[in-house]
Amino acid sequence: IPLHPVEHSTRDPTTLTFEWHVTLGTRAPDGVEKQVYLVNGHFPGPTIEGRSGDRIIVRVYNDLRDEGLSLHWHGLRMQGFNAMDGAVGFTQCPISPGSSFVYDFRIRDDEHGTFWWHSHAQLQRGDGLFGGLVIHEPRRSDANAALQDEALLLIGDWFHRKQSDVLAWYSSPASAGKEPVPDSMVINGRGRYDCSMAVPARPVHCKATALSDFPPLIKKSAGETRLRVVNTGTVAGLTLGVDGASLQPLQVDGGCKVDAKAGDSVGTLYPGERVDLLLKWKSDQAAEPWFNVYLDHENLGFGNPALNPNHTFPALPKTVTGHDREYASPLKFRDHHMDLATLSSTEEPSHIVTADEEQTILLYASTQTLSVNGNIPLGFINHTSWHPQSLPLLSQNRSSWDDKQLIPFIPSGSKPTRVKLVINNLDDGSHPFHLHGYSFHVLSSFRAESGSLGSYNPYATPESDSPGEWNREKPLRKDTVSVPRKGHVVLSFVADNPGMWMLHCHMLVHMGTGMA
Structure with missing residues (x-):
C-alpha cells in the first residue's frame, strides 16, 4: 500500500474525517x-494516514445483519479518549446492526x-475487519x-474457515488445547x-491466482x-526476506527507534507487532526479486497438509506472467538474519526507566x-x-464489577x-500480549530451555538473581510484546493515562477464550 509521507509530515495538524460502512461480502483473497x-x-479496510497532533473522526455504520462491532486503534495512547478505545466489555458496547458510532480522538x-x-468485537479481526494506520513524524519542508x-x-x-468455526473447534475437547x-x-x-x-475433508472453492494479478509490493x-x-x-509469527536486498530494522511498534544492522531476513514478528524496515537493493540484485515470508510454526499445535508455511510475492513491477515460481521454496535463514528479539533502543534513557518502580503487578498466563x-x-x-459483562466496565461503578475477574487497579x-x-x-508456545492505552519499556525477556520453567516472581527474587538479562539503559519501547514459551517478560511504564485499559493475548483463540 503506497504511503504519502511528504504530504502529511510537512503540513500543519488538521482534522481528518472518514465515513465507513461495514458489510460482509464473498471474496477470494488467496484464490479461495x-x-x-x-x-x-x-x-x-481503508488506511488512515496522518501526522502528530491530528484529530481523527471516523463515523462507523454497522450494515451487518446480526452482528455488533467495534474498532480499536492498536498502539495509539488515546490519552484523554478512553471511551474511544473500542474494547467491547471494557469501554463500549458493540455498535448494534443498523446503527452508527463516531470515534473522535x-x-x-x-x-x-x-x-x-x-x-475488537467477537472474532471479526480474523475475517478481515482491519486496516492500516500510519502517523507520520512532522518534518520541516526542506527535509x-x-x-x-x-x-x-x-x-x-489466513483461515479459509470462518473464525467462529475456528473458535468452535478450538473450544471443544477435540482440540486438546x-x-x-x-x-x-x-x-x-x-x-x-x-x-x-486442499484436503478432501475440507473442500474449498478455489481458483489459482496468476502473478499478473498481483500489484508490486515495492x-x-x-x-x-x-x-x-x-x-x-x-x-x-512472521519472518521476512527480499531477494537481492537487505532489510534494516528502523523502528518497532509505535515509533521506538532501534539500533540494528541490516540482514537478509528479519523476524520473528508476532501478531499485533509492527516493525519499520529500510530496504536497500544490493549490487547483485536478482533479475526477478521475490518478497519471501515464512510463517513461524511455534504456535501451530497441529500439522496442516493444506498449509505451505513459505510464501513468495513479486517484489517489483512484473516482467513475467502466468504462474512462474508459483509457490515458494523455504526462506533460508542465513548468517545475516536479524533477530528482532535482540534489538535495543536508540532513544535516550529515561529516569523513569532507571528508577525503582512504585507498584508491581505479577501475572501468570496459561x-x-x-x-x-x-x-x-x-x-x-x-x-x-x-468474559465480557453485559455492560462495559467503564460505565459501571467499581463495586458492581464481577469479583471473579482479575482487574489490577x-x-x-x-x-x-x-x-x-x-x-x-506457563505454556509451551509464546503469547503476544498487547496493552491498550500505554507503551512500555521491555526491561527483561527470558525463554526457558526445553523441559524447564522460567517464571519470575519479583516479590521473592531480586533482579540480580532473576533468570533473564536486564536492560534498563536502552530498553525497547513497545505496546505489544511476545512473552516467550515457559518464560517471562518484565515491563515498566508510567501510569499517566487514567482509564480502563485492556491487557490481553493477541492470538485470537486465546483472547476469545478468556486470556485478558
Whole structure:
C-alpha cells in the first residue's frame, strides 16, 4: 500500500474525517472464496494516514445483519479518549446492526509511527475487519528530499474457515488445547494458495491466482524504501526476506527507534507487532526479486497438509506472467538474519526507566484444559478467565464489577505511578500480549530451555538473581510484546493515562477464550 509521507509530515495538524460502512461480502483473497468483512466495499479496510497532533473522526455504520462491532486503534495512547478505545466489555458496547458510532480522538503531539486499526468485537479481526494506520513524524519542508519511498505491508496468516468455526473447534475437547493452524497467508488482502493442497475433508472453492494479478509490493528497483510491516494475523509469527536486498530494522511498534544492522531476513514478528524496515537493493540484485515470508510454526499445535508455511510475492513491477515460481521454496535463514528479539533502543534513557518502580503487578498466563470445564480449553491470567459483562466496565461503578475477574487497579495520585508489570507464560508456545492505552519499556525477556520453567516472581527474587538479562539503559519501547514459551517478560511504564485499559493475548483463540 503506497504511503504519502511528504504530504502529511510537512503540513500543519488538521482534522481528518472518514465515513465507513461495514458489510460482509464473498471474496477470494488467496484464490479461495470466503465471507470477509468489507469497509466501503474493500478488504482490507481503508488506511488512515496522518501526522502528530491530528484529530481523527471516523463515523462507523454497522450494515451487518446480526452482528455488533467495534474498532480499536492498536498502539495509539488515546490519552484523554478512553471511551474511544473500542474494547467491547471494557469501554463500549458493540455498535448494534443498523446503527452508527463516531470515534473522535486526537493524536498526541509526540506520537508517531506504524499502527493499525481492527475490530475488537467477537472474532471479526480474523475475517478481515482491519486496516492500516500510519502517523507520520512532522518534518520541516526542506527535509523533503531526505524522505524515502514508503509502503505499508499488512501481513498475516489466513483461515479459509470462518473464525467462529475456528473458535468452535478450538473450544471443544477435540482440540486438546492445541492452537488451530492457518491455511494460507495474505499481504494487503492478497494471497497465493495452491489449490491442489486442499484436503478432501475440507473442500474449498478455489481458483489459482496468476502473478499478473498481483500489484508490486515495492515501486522501484533502486534507492531505498521504508517498509512499514504489521502482523495482522491471529496465530503465527512472521519472518521476512527480499531477494537481492537487505532489510534494516528502523523502528518497532509505535515509533521506538532501534539500533540494528541490516540482514537478509528479519523476524520473528508476532501478531499485533509492527516493525519499520529500510530496504536497500544490493549490487547483485536478482533479475526477478521475490518478497519471501515464512510463517513461524511455534504456535501451530497441529500439522496442516493444506498449509505451505513459505510464501513468495513479486517484489517489483512484473516482467513475467502466468504462474512462474508459483509457490515458494523455504526462506533460508542465513548468517545475516536479524533477530528482532535482540534489538535495543536508540532513544535516550529515561529516569523513569532507571528508577525503582512504585507498584508491581505479577501475572501468570496459561491455557488450561480442565475436566471441571468440560475439557474445553480456556485462557487464564492468575486463574481467572475474562468474559465480557453485559455492560462495559467503564460505565459501571467499581463495586458492581464481577469479583471473579482479575482487574489490577493502579490508583492515581499527585504524580503518576511507576509500574513494573511481570507476565509469566506457563505454556509451551509464546503469547503476544498487547496493552491498550500505554507503551512500555521491555526491561527483561527470558525463554526457558526445553523441559524447564522460567517464571519470575519479583516479590521473592531480586533482579540480580532473576533468570533473564536486564536492560534498563536502552530498553525497547513497545505496546505489544511476545512473552516467550515457559518464560517471562518484565515491563515498566508510567501510569499517566487514567482509564480502563485492556491487557490481553493477541492470538485470537486465546483472547476469545478468556486470556485478558
